[in-house]
Amino acid sequence: MKSSLVPIFAFLAAVPLAAQEAVSIGVPALNVRNGPSPDHALIGKVYSEQIYVAVATSGNWRKIWYGQGTGWVYTPYLSPTNAPMAQVTASLNVRTGPGTGYDVVGTAPAGSWWSISGSSGAWRKIHFKGAVRWVHGAYLSTGGPVAPPVSSVGFIQLPASGTGFYSYSPPGDRWGAPAMIYGLMHAAASWDDQHDWPRLGIGDISLKNGGPMPGHVSHKVGKDADLFPVRKSGEGSTVVGSSTYSQTRTKDLITHHLKQNLNVKVIFFNDSSIYNSLSYVDYWPNHYNHMHVRIW
Amino acid sequence: MRRLAIVAIVSLALGGTAGYFLGRRSPETKRQEPVRSRVESSVEVRQTASHPEAEKEAEYVGQPDGLERLVEEFREKAGTEEGAPLAAALGQVHDPQVEKLAVDLVRSGDLAHQLAGLDLLDRLDIENPETRTLVLETLRTDPRPEILSAALYALHRGVPDPRETRETLAVLAPLASHSVPEVRRRGVIALAEWGAVEPALTALRDPSPDVRAGAAFALRNAPGAADTLAARVADESEDWAVREQAWRSLARCPLDERTYAIYARFREKHEAAGEAGDNR
Numbered sequence: 001m002k003s004s005l006v007p008i009f010a011f012l013a014a015v016p017l018a019a020q021e022a023v024s025i026g027v028p029a030l031n032v033r034n035g036p037s038p039d040h041a042l043i044g045k046v047y048s049e050q051i052y053v054a055v056a057t058s059g060n061w062r063k064i065w066y067g068q069g070t071g072w073v074y075t076p077y078l079s080p081t082n083a084p085m086a087q088v089t090a091s092l093n094v095r096t097g098p099g100t101g102y103d104v105v106g107t108a109p110a111g112s113w114w115s116i117s118g119s120s121g122a123w124r125k126i127h128f129k130g131a132v133r134w135v136h137g138a139y140l141s142t143g144g145p146v147a148p149p150v151s152s153v154g155f156i157q158l159p160a161s162g163t164g165f166y167s168y169s170p171p172g173d174r175w176g177a178p179a180m181i182y183g184l185m186h187a188a189a190s191w192d193d194q195h196d197w198p199r200l201g202i203g204d205i206s207l208k209n210g211g212p213m214p215g216h217v218s219h220k221v222g223k224d225a226d227l228f229p230v231r232k233s234g235e236g237s238t239v240v241g242s243s244t245y246s247q248t249r250t251k252d253l254i255t256h257h258l259k260q261n262l263n264v265k266v267i268f269f270n271d272s273s274i275y276n277s278l279s280y281v282d283y284w285p286n287h288y289n290h291m292h293v294r295i296w
Numbered sequence: 297m298r299r300l301a302i303v304a305i306v307s308l309a310l311g312g313t314a315g316y317f318l319g320r321r322s323p324e325t326k327r328q329e330p331v332r333s334r335v336e337s338s339v340e341v342r343q344t345a346s347h348p349e350a351e352k353e354a355e356y357v358g359q360p361d362g363l364e365r366l367v368e369e370f371r372e373k374a375g376t377e378e379g380a381p382l383a384a385a386l387g388q389v390h391d392p393q394v395e396k397l398a399v400d401l402v403r404s405g406d407l408a409h410q411l412a413g414l415d416l417l418d419r420l421d422i423e424n425p426e427t428r429t430l431v432l433e434t435l436r437t438d439p440r441p442e443i444l445s446a447a448l449y450a451l452h453r454g455v456p457d458p459r460e461t462r463e464t465l466a467v468l469a470p471l472a473s474h475s476v477p478e479v480r481r482r483g484v485i486a487l488a489e490w491g492a493v494e495p496a497l498t499a500l501r502d503p504s505p506d507v508r509a510g511a512a513f514a515l516r517n518a519p520g521a522a523d524t525l526a527a528r529v530a531d532e533s534e535d536w537a538v539r540e541q542a543w544r545s546l547a548r549c550p551l552d553e554r555t556y557a558i559y560a561r562f563r564e565k566h567e568a569a570g571e572a573g574d575n576r
Contacts, residue, residue, distance in 0.1 A: 090572035100567050122564055138568035149536035149569050153505045156481070159449040160387060160418035168388075170380030171415050171446075178506075178537045182513045186544060189516075235388065261544070263570055296570050 014058040021054045022085050022115045023062065023078040032071035032130075036061030043071050050127040051083045053113035065112045067129035083115045086124070086140035098123035098134045103279035108135055116142070155222050156181050158205060164192030165200040166235070168228070173213065176205040176222035180295055183262035184225060191257045197249060198235040201228035203290060218294070226290045227253075229269070239289040240271045247271060250291075254281065258293060268292040363389065367397050374401055375408025383412060387419025395422060402430055407440070414446035421452045428460075432467045441476040448482035453489050465492050472499065481510035488514035497524055500542075505535035512541035522549035526558045540566065 014036060028048045033040040036058035044066060046052060052073075056063035061072045094106040098120035106128060108114065114135070118125035124137045158174040158181050160167050165188035167174055175181075188200050203226035206219050213219040219226075230249035231238045238245040251274050258264060259280070268284035269291035275281040284292065370386055373379030386394050398420060401413025414434075417427055434447045448471070451464070471483030472495040484499040484507070496518070499511035512528060515521040528534055528542035543562045551559060 093571045100570065122568065136568050136571040139572045149540075151505070151535050151537040153509050153535055153537040156478075156506070156510070157445075157449075160415055161421045161452075166388070166419065166421075168384045170377075170383060171411070172380070178509050178513075179540060182509075182541055182544070185513075186516070263566075265570075 014056045014063060016056045017054060020085055020087075020113045022051055022081045022083040023054050023064065024081045024083070025050045025052070025073075025077065026079050027077045030073055030077050032064075032066050032073055034071060036063070036072045040072065044130055046073065046127070046130050050130070051081060051115035051117055052127060053085050053115055054078070055113060065108075065114060068107055068109060081115075083117060084142070085113055085115050086142040088112045088114070088135070088139060089141060090139045092135050092139045094126075094128050094133045094135055096133065098125075102134065105131075105133065105279070114140075116140070151178075153178050155206065155208060155210065157208075158184060158202065161199075162188065164188030164190075165202050167202045169202070169204045172208060173204045173206070174202075175208045175210075176225065177295075179263055180205060180223055180225055183295065186261035187253075187257040190261060191253065194256070195249075195252075198231065198233070200230075200253065201235060201237070203227065218292075223265075223295045225293050227258075227293060228290060229271075237289060240269075241288070247273060250274065251278075254278065254291070262293060263295040265294045265296045267294070363391060363393060367393050370412075371397060371400075374412035375406075379412065383416055383419065387416055390420060390422060395420060395424065395427065399427060399430060402434065407443070410443055411446050414443070414450040417450040418446070418452075423452075428464075432464060435471065436467050441474070441479050444471065444474070444476075444479050445482055448479070448486050451486060456491070461490055464490055468492075469495070477502075477504040477507050480504070481507045484511050485514040488518065493518040493521065497521060500524060500528055505538055508535065508538040509541045512538055512545055515542075516545040516548055518545075519549045522546060522551060522555050525549065526555040529562045530558045536569075 025046050025048055029045050030047070031042050032044045032046055034043050035041075046064075046066070052064040052066065054062040054064050055070065057075070058072070060075045062075050062078060063070050063072055088108045088110055091110050092108045093104045094108050095102040095104055108126075108128065114126040114128070116124045116126065117132075119137070120134070122137050123134045124140060126133055126135060155175040156178055157171065158167055158176065160171070160174075162185055165184065184202055188202075191197070191200055204213065204216060204219055205225045206222040207213055210220055210222055216224075218224045228237050229240065230246050230253055231244045232246040232249070233244075250269075250271065254267060254269075254274065255278065258267065264280055267278075267281045268287045269275065269281055270283050270288045272283075275283050366382060366386060370379055370382045373382065386397070394416070398413045398416035401409045401416065404410060404413070414431070417431065428451070431447050431451045435444060435451065438444060438447070448468075451468075465487065468483060468487050468490065469492075471479055472487060474480050474483060480499065480502065481504075484496045487493075487495045493515060496511040496514040499507050499514075502508050502511065508528070512525065515525060525542045525546040529539050529546055531539070539562065543559065543566065546555065546559050549555070
């Protein structure tokens with residue numbers, strides 16, 4: 001009982017720093033814990049010469065921004081440094097490299113602090129969960145004000161068919177944001193340009209004015225669309241694992257046509273070979289016979 | 297997802313002729329698939345997407361008169377919520393019975409039936425002078441914006457016969473200045489598909505951002521529009537959706553250094569816009 005109270009007491013005694021402080025890691029590897037004592041759980045490691053931002057102290061422990069949250073490290077192994085720091089102004093993608101073509105490996109929360117250790121164009125290098133990562137500089141406190149995209153354009157309807165696509169949904173369920181509808185039409189036209197393969201089957205998007213759509217949890221804001229995976233031959237439905245399903249064509253559709261023409265945030269589709277190789281494709285229950293594309 | 301099951305099952309039910317038409321777009325798709333794989337696919341889809349409507353549609357499976365029954369059922373239910381999934385299935389069957397059904401519905405005079413018929417023609421996308429004449433006549437004479445909007449989607453570009461193109465453009469031209477923005481939007485896109493991009497260039501100055509975004513999209517195959525598109529992209533006061541569509545169309549144009557610089561600047565903004573927010 002006594003041993004479990006010690007870390008709790010120590011945690012409560014944490015004192016925010018008057019100002020954030022960049023700290024460099026002075027040992028080859030340093031444990032990161034979820035509280036200010038060795039009794040707290042290990043949540044990761046940071047490594048020699050990486051720089052993080054400390055925001056609070058408790059005894060011999062410093063609280064640093066580590067990943068999507070904070071962690072505690074032992075102060076004697078840290079060295080203060082004058083490295084530049086910046087605060088994240090909006091929940092921000094963390095990528096493996098300086099560009100949107102690189103994988104998203106996490107999210108830096110709004111309000112979190114990071115040390116900037118390099119730049120490449122508009123991108124800034126940070127240390128995140130023990131690794132070198134990149135974030136877009138527009139959403140850092142050092143990046144100047146960023147005006148969010150503003151649009152008053154309403155939903156539009158996807159035609160029932162067009163170059164490279166057909167819809168298997170009724171007219172009332174084919175409405176969406178212009179970025180979705182025009183993006184799907186661009187993707188289908190590019191599919192048609194590049195392949196002599198069957199048309200894409202596009203399903204439900206949203207109702208005319210958005211809101212809950214029967215049979216769907218999402219599809220409320222015009223930024224979600226269902227598509228058939230691609231068959232080896234012929235148009236129509238198929239399912240992962242079926243003899244009619246073409247993994248090659250489906251992956252081509254995702255990487256070369258959907259990703260290139262839509263502002264893809266995530267695609268839910270349960271082909272493990274695809275979701276294990278593409279950072280923006282995830283598993284989600286029941287997505288074997290259709291893929292769900294969500295845009296930002 | 298329920299519609300996946302319906303389309304799969306009805307397709308299976310319609311049998312060989314329908315199977316041929318399901319794959320009409322590509323030579324390779326015209327080969328008949330082995331029955332076993334089609335059954336297998338249908339069963340798997342049903343297992344992962346069960347829905348009461350799918351069970352109802354199962355009555356068509358294996359019936360030699362499946363198409364006739366489906367056509368008759370849709371004739372009764374066209375324009376209703378119950379009829380909507382049937383349209384999705386019928387829309388993949390290129391058969392004179394289905395085409396006649398669509399034409400009959402368009403000529404019915406009843407708004408819901410007419411909309412269902414135009415939607416079916418849009419799905420069928422058949423190059424047929426009779427249906428094209430019907431759609432053009434509808435566009436020329438019907439005053440109702442919802443009918444005009446549906447007819448604009450039902451009018452697909454066929455073989456570019458010069459006389460036919462002139463006739464079509466003559467019917468479409470007034471719609472680019474229709475009082476209803478959605479008719480204007482669809483009108484300028486249709487005109488551009490038939491080769492007339494000037495109305496889309498004009499529509500980039502339309503008071504409605506919906507129309508301007510549509511015009512920007514319509515110019516995706518207009519290489520001569522680069523300067524005009526670049527001006528829309530560069531305009532910081534323009535609606536984001538308009539700038540985004542202009543930017544995507546600009547990407548397909550040959551660019552000089554000035555227009556490329558505009559393209560690249562917006563690409564940075566666009567990239568930044570996608571990085572923030574709730575990412576999953």
